[in-house]
Amino acid sequence: MLTGTYKRVAAGLLMLPLLTGCSYSNELDRVLEAGELRVLTRNAATTYYEGPAGPTGLEYHLAKGFADELGVELKLITVSSVSDVVSELRQRRAHLAAAGLTITRERKNWARFTPPYQTISQQLVYRMGTVDRPDSISELNGTLEVLADSSHAERLRELRKAHPQLTWMENGELETEELLMRVSEKAADFTIADSNELRLNQRFYPELRAAFDISDPQGLAWAFPRGPDDSLYDAAVDYFERLKANGRLAQLIERHYGHVEKFDYVGTHMFMRHIRERLPDYRELLERAAAENDLDWRLLAAMAYQESHWDPKAVSPTGVRGFMMLTQATARFLGVQKRTDLWQSIEGGARYTRKLIELVPERIDHPDRVWMALAAYNIGYGHLNDARIITQRKGEDADVWKNVKKNLPLLRKRAWYENTKHGYARGNEAATYVGNIRSYYDILTWLTDQEKPSPEELQANFTIASPAL
Incomplete structure (x- = not known):
């Protein structure tokens, strides 16, 4: 400070x-x-x-x-x-x-x-399967809608000098995310988005694609x-x-x-389908277990999807099984009698997640503390600590998830794991595991934030103030 x-x-x-x-x-x-x-x-x-x-x-x-x-x-x-x-x-x-x-x-x-502070490129965005992908501005055929007074509109004005036939509509009412939604819903054929905005929103609209960059890399900055x-x-x-x-x-x-950083169309599309078809059967139990362990139920749901794709009977080749894929050792530690029992698995997984969060030093900022706990859920708390020690030895801050994530794969290299307490581990898988859960969690948060309250919730929140007498 x-x-x-x-x-x-x-x-x-x-x-x-x-x-x-x-x-x-x-x-x-x-x-x-x-x-x-x-x-x-x-x-x-x-x-x-x-x-x-x-x-x-x-x-x-x-x-x-x-x-x-x-x-x-x-x-x-x-x-x-x-x-x-x-x-x-x-x-x-x-x-x-x-x-x-x-x-x-x-x-x-x-x-x-x-x-x-960040570098992006402007990209022409279309919906896969709705229009043919153009390879250049000269091949653009359809409605193009962009933000008014935006860098995108400015860039199009520059491009029109070489392509006089280029036309577009400028929208002063919507944000980029809403224009991307219009393309996803076939209300517009094309829009322009910064590469960082498209990358975040492809998880919510998996059919969206970047046809090509319309600009060289550009900087984002504060304006005075x-x-x-x-x-x-x-x-x-x-x-x-x-x-x-x-x-x-x-x-x-x-x-x-x-x-x-990596967009998986097939995986995202399947996840969205499973949210509709599978999640409703388990949501109430997930909400209950999360509430009992001071967790966001959507984080617990994201973990469960990464573990079993919301399949209570899932079994891995290594014998890990159940909705939250508990190992035998973890189940014994938690007192879980039957790993394929849906409630026992969900409640045990939630309780174990809370214990791991509390094991991670409290000084570590949120959400890094949570991401480290998730890595420990996958790879074991001892291996997480080994990765943090390696991070320290390299002169980096071991309380920052970005640094620990980068060093987790070193647990597969003999030169590093021979000098750790717990030895070899597939650290790269733990890093991927956490990244997947973060993406699933973001999608669930985005979807549930759009839900309308039920009539019962509206009634519970509706009060009439009596006039002062």
């Missing part, structure tokens, strides 16, 4: 008017005095949203970290579209925009951008309104330099994107 540093600098700057006889206060001073940093953002998976554990999203965590360094409160101003971000920032309704904005030539006319005062902007630039230097930026990007 550099809060003290910023406040000492600010205190020195605030003394200048007394020494020089003039009145002066820069933007950083004013933010520190007000105790509030106002940040424009968008409600989207790549920026900011309310997750099961509270506010999340890459832009949220970046902005929260900056506000914490300044020692001020973060005030998020959520707008509904890129057009609104542009309008609000140009009117200086916020100090900055952290909204997944691409650095473009047109935007540089009215905004100052920090160094990029142009003006003579660079104090807050300079502080943000310094902040990102520190994040890159200490590895925190890479950790945050891994947290939000590391589990979706």
